[in-house]
Amino acid sequence: MRVLNGRRHFEFSLADGTKEEYPVGEAFFELGDKRATSKVFFAPPSVTPLLGAFTLESLGLMVNPVTRELTPMRLILAAGVGGRRSR
Template identity: 40%
Template sequence: MGLVYIDATVKNEGKEVPVKLLVDSGSTYTVLKKEIWEYLGLKPMGEVKLILADGTVIRRKTSEAVIELKGYGERHSPVILGESEDENLLGTVTLEIFGLILDPLRREIRPARLLMK
């Protein structure tokens, strides 16, 4: 299986930035590199502990931004305020907000079959 990237536009208070996001179904939240969120003027709203693949625990601030995915519109989503060395990631919370899932076989995102129980 390969990596899946998607083009997005992240917006806040009249500013917007095109971003290539790595779709990471193992990541809970969307992560934005420091250069992106600082340019947009995102302000920390909280903090979370995150566990990396190697078991390392790190802390990052959280905020909210508007994310636009071509063909799927735009939605308000929580984001992690990453550091410069962090990767721009599209996490599962944002995917669910859009009603999308990652299809790893086709290496694309697609509408999810939404259930109400």
């Protein structure tokens, strides 16, 4: 992971109801032959790292709920988007 731009700060609500402010930025991810950028927040080392849905989707991946493995996403476009007809 490589941070690409400056950090802004956002307030997050934690599970116990408290609020914390963390810096947020954009990072570059590589997983095998897949590369993408995604928004990330920078928490202290005591916070468990989490790879979220936005990052997985930007890499074209999803979690199979049965096997709990990463699998390629099936990308779907709505018919007629941008004036094109479906094939």
